[in-house]
Amino acid sequence: MEGDSVALNFLLLTAIRDDEDILWKFGTEKTLIAKISREAKIFFTYDGPDGRFRDRLKLDNQTGSLTITNITTQHAGRYEVQRSGSKLTSELFSISVYARLPVPVIRRNCSSSSSSSSSQQNCSLVCSVVNVGHVTLSWYKGNSLLSSISVSDLSISLSLPLDVEYQDKNSYSCVINNPISNQTQHLDITQLCHTCSGTAALTYVFSY
Numbered sequence: 001m002e003g004d005s006v007a008l009n010f011l012l013l014t015a016i017r018d019d020e021d022i023l024w025k026f027g028t029e030k031t032l033i034a035k036i037s038r039e040a041k042i043f044f045t046y047d048g049p050d051g052r053f054r055d056r057l058k059l060d061n062q063t064g065s066l067t068i069t070n071i072t073t074q075h076a077g078r079y080e081v082q083r084s085g086s087k088l089t090s091e092l093f094s095i096s097v098y099a100r101l102p103v104p105v106i107r108r109n110c111s112s113s114s115s116s117s118s119s120q121q122n123c124s125l126v127c128s129v130v131n132v133g134h135v136t137l138s139w140y141k142g143n144s145l146l147s148s149i150s151v152s153d154l155s156i157s158l159s160l161p162l163d164v165e166y167q168d169k170n171s172y173s174c175v176i177n178n179p180i181s182n183q184t185q186h187l188d189i190t191q192l193c194h195t196c197s198g199t200a201a202l203t204y205v206f207s208y
């Protein structure tokens, strides 16, 4: 998740030997981001050509493991570590970074036809989130899923409608989730479903 620290540790071998060189590379371009050469006393991390790794890399000079601190979506992708000593080995890592999810917002939709005076018994609601990617937004009645909408793009806004009757006593909630986390907003019908005050303001008349 954004803001976390992620440690990349070797899976195959543990301690690094004095005659080994260790190279950490990022992305399909295999940009060099860290290097250890014990014999030559080289012990370096690099910021990357666009500086995206500045102040975020920690290299362990005993194990050779690399830690990325305060990770962002810019650091998602492929990492490779090469060890060259008596033989060359390499290991690949893939990092996916998910944004921290906002709590969804539930509002009444006063422009919906089922909120109008012709339909006395229904209240139209909309649950929404802004600037999200790779998430699903859902309405639940108790524990059962009523409807949901998914988005794979980055940074778009999502909204999902729900019609409830004013006297409905069930518990409703709107949930946003990605593969690793979720956030829930519970619906309070009595608080949200009273008069649509916005319509009164629209009848305001100027006079000079």
Ligand SMILES: *[C@@H]1O[C@H](CO)[C@@H](O)[C@H](O)[C@H]1NC(C)=O
Residues within 6 Å of the ligand: 043, 061, 062
């Ligand atoms: C590893 O780093 C520590 C702290 O920076 C330093 O004291 C130590 O000498 C280093 N060891 C090697 C083998 O470079």
Ligand SMILES: *[C@@H]1O[C@H](CO)[C@@H](O)[C@H](O)[C@H]1NC(C)=O
Residues within 6 Å of the ligand: 003, 070, 072
């Ligand atoms: C983490 O990274 C973000 C985005 O680059 C930055 O705004 C924030 O200050 C960083 N937080 C820490 C604790 O370094």
Ligand SMILES: *[C@@H]1O[C@H](CO)[C@@H](O)[C@H](O)[C@H]1NC(C)=O
Residues within 6 Å of the ligand: 109, 110, 111, 112, 113, 126, 159, 161
């Ligand atoms: C509110 O309801 C109207 C009419 O059904 C619909 O066109 C509009 O998109 C709804 N607003 C939101 C934010 O969903």
Ligand SMILES: *[C@@H]1O[C@H](CO)[C@@H](O)[C@H](O)[C@H]1NC(C)=O
Residues within 6 Å of the ligand: 114, 119, 121, 122, 163, 164, 165
């Ligand atoms: C009122 O809402 C219920 C579901 O909560 C729906 O079945 C019904 O069609 C709605 N009535 C109107 C007039 O929109």
Ligand SMILES: *[C@@H]1O[C@H](CO)[C@@H](O)[C@H](O)[C@H]1NC(C)=O
Residues within 6 Å of the ligand: 175, 177, 181, 182
């Ligand atoms: C939300 O996350 C919690 C804990 O991570 C999990 O127990 C729960 O089932 C999740 N809820 C949904 C609707 O995904």
